[in-house]
Amino acid sequence: MNGLFNESTYFNGVPETVEDILKHYDELGGPNSYPHYAAGWAVAGDTPFTWTKQIAGAYGGTRNPLVVHWPNGIKAKGELRSQWHHVIDIAPTILEAAGLPEPKVVNSTPQTPIEGVSMVYSFADAKAQDRHKTQYFRDLRQPRRLSRRLAGPHRP
Secondary structure, X not given: OOOEOEOHHHHOOOOOOHHHHHOOHHHOOOOOOEOEXXXXXXXXXXXXXXXXOOOHHHXXXXXXXXXXXXXXXXXXXXXXXXXXXXXXXXXXXXXHHHOOOOOOEEOOEEOOOOOOOOOHHHHOOOOXXXXXXXXXXXXXXXXXXXXXXXXXXXXX
16 A cells, blocks of 8 residues: 555565665666556546556546547647547547558458447537547457446446
8 A cells, every 4th residue: 555666575575664665765767667656646646547557448447549640630629538548449530540441451451340430520529429449458348338438337
């Protein structure tokens, strides 16, 4: 709960006290440490989401902004978008923006279909309806329908 100088001490059952950590104060964050900050800071930095990075479907520590800069393709300046997208949507966005087809074969290797949704539709319309309707989160073992949230109980 107090943070760690080296996260591996936790996994090996070696307790670290604040005094132990402070002995390495000048090394924290350097190549000889693998620090882990205190649980309270993890929860505070994760607010309003839950479970920090343990449960991806709860968005803790995993919901990140994306900045798109394309002066010749986006007329809006300084606007925000709230459509829900996932990292799998980046490749379809680049392909559409470049006017390129989805590759079916690369170096004689057949490609599986791209599952993402292009974000280009949102570039001209900040209020455009989401096109990415469902996202499967392995940790929840269920899809998240983007119009509402499906979630099971927390682990005991």
